[in-house]
Amino acid sequence: MENLFPEVIGQESAKKKLAFYLNSYQSTSIMPNLMLCAPKGQGKSMLAKQACKKLNVIKDGKIVLDEHGKPLLKKAYEINASQINTVPVLLATLQQVAIDKDVTLFIDEAHNISRKVTDMLLTLLNPNPSNKNSFTHDDYTCEIDFTRQTFIFATSESHSVFAPLMDRLTRIDLEDYTLPQLGMIVQKTLPDVEFQEDVLLDIATVLRGNARQAVKMAWDIRSYLCGKKEFNKFNWNDLIKLLSILPLGLSPIELNLLRFMKGNPNGSSLTNLAAKTGLSRDAVQRDYETYLQRHSLMEITAGKGRTITSKGLDYLKNYDYSLNIA
Amino acid sequence: MSDTAKIKRPGAGRTKGSSSFVKIPLKDLISKFADLNTQIVVSRKYAEVVGFDNLTSNAATKIMGSIAGEQQLTTVEIKEISLD
Numbered sequence: 088m089e090n091l092f093p094e095v096i097g098q099e100s101a102k103k104k105l106a107f108y109l110n111s112y113q114s115t116s117i118m119p120n121l122m123l124c125a126p127k128g129q130g131k132s133m134l135a136k137q138a139c140k141k142l143n144v145i146k147d148g149k150i151v152l153d154e155h156g157k158p159l160l161k162k163a164y165e166i167n168a169s170q171i172n173t174v175p176v177l178l179a180t181l182q183q184v185a186i187d188k189d190v191t192l193f194i195d196e197a198h199n200i201s202r203k204v205t206d207m208l209l210t211l212l213n214p215n216p217s218n219k220n221s222f223t224h225d226d227y228t229c230e231i232d233f234t235r236q237t238f239i240f241a242t243s244e245s246h247s248v249f250a251p252l253m254d255r256l257t258r259i260d261l262e263d264y265t266l267p268q269l270g271m272i273v274q275k276t277l278p279d280v281e282f283q284e285d286v287l288l289d290i291a292t293v294l295r296g297n298a299r300q301a302v303k304m305a306w307d308i309r310s311y312l313c314g315k316k317e318f319n320k321f322n323w324n325d326l327i328k329l330l331s332i333l334p335l336g337l338s339p340i341e342l343n344l345l346r347f348m349k350g351n352p353n354g355s356s357l358t359n360l361a362a363k364t365g366l367s368r369d370a371v372q373r374d375y376e377t378y379l380q381r382h383s384l385m386e387i388t389a390g391k392g393r394t395i396t397s398k399g400l401d402y403l404k405n406y407d408y409s410l411n412i413a
Numbered sequence: 414m415s416d417t418a419k420i421k422r423p424g425a426g427r428t429k430g431s432s433s434f435v436k437i438p439l440k441d442l443i444s445k446f447a448d449l450n451t452q453i454v455v456s457r458k459y460a461e462v463v464g465f466d467n468l469t470s471n472a473a474t475k476i477m478g479s480i481a482g483e484q485q486l487t488t489v490e491i492k493e494i495s496l497d
Contacts, residue, residue: 139496162496163496165493165494170490180491
């Protein structure tokens with residue numbers, strides 16, 4: 088199948104699934120309403136926006152052309168779900184940009200949709216043979232026609248999306264990026280820079296598997312190079328010192344947590360870790376423990392609670408060794 | 414107490430006078446508001462009849478609140494995605 092998304096690095100299965108629906112859209116004029124699921128910074132918005140660029144206007148089974156003879160694309164709008172917090176607001180928004188128009192609506196952070204708005208969306212997005220739904224609120228009725236309006240949602244917290252809403256949408260999960268793919272994103276962001284040896288792979292190890300971090304790192308490299316066009320391992324080691332980048336891209340808080348757990352080999356509770364860092368228990372659990380566990384640097388056991396693993400101890404040993412050498 | 418006694422819900426329903434209308438000559442309105450950009454509240458039905466499209470509806474209480482400076486009218490930031 089033709090690669091419809093040459094701009095997007097990685098995410099092969101998501102791209103294939105999207106390409107499948109986009110190809111069938113050309114003959115059916117029906118694009119399923121989508122829900123893109125992935126952690127933050129994995130490229131949900133980018134993929135959604137690329138999909139918007141492939142959705143053209145189809146009328147009576149024929150592709151509508153613009154004044155230059157090219158397929159006319161559906162207008163596309165991006166809205167943050169936290170802003171459409173009531174039914175009248177969603178109705179007013181749809182009235183403004185979607186009703187009786189050929190559009191794609193990209194609604195980001197879908198886990199922030201309120202319950203009442205979710206109920207309305209359950210009615211509007213319910214799949215049915217006529218591909219049309221209407222919703223009445225007070226004296227106003229709004230009608231959605233799936234041949235004209237396409238909805239793309241995105242969320243980093245799919246578990247918080249109301250299950251019946253998720254059922255009405257076609258879910259596309261994004262994959263983790265490999266180290267070479269992250270390196271390619273850095274290179275793509277800085278096409279004029281020549282990265283020597285395997286420095287791109289070294290850079291990729293600190294990007295926490297995150298495409299947005301790769302782009303931000305590329306910007307830091309551009310700032311470091313000040314117009315030069317070559318970047319080698321010596322430059323990378325220099326940048327590591329300048330920006331205090333830790334191995335695996337750990338944050339200073341995660342390093343502190345590892346040190347705290349090393350000092351408490353009999354185990355620590357989540358409350359202990361929260362008190363040590365001055366963060367809430369939720370923040371420690373959500374923002375820091377997950378990444379440490381992902382790299383097997385710490386573990387949680389029923390009897391002891393949170394402990395550092397042998398891999399975590401090796402991490403600290405190697406890091407302290409590198410500090411002494413420096 | 415009767416079985417059919419009505420339950421009174423405080424705050425429910427329309428406020429007194431909220432659905433009655435008055436006629437005011439346009440010149441009187443203009444003389445009242447020196448700034449021609451002043452927001453004038455009209456019913457959505459009236460606005461539609463005189464040909465205004467794509468209006469954002471807001472609850473009456475919210476509109477009155479915004480006039481009194483108590484709350485902002487709902488505005489949703491809608492970004493058009495560049496298709497180039």
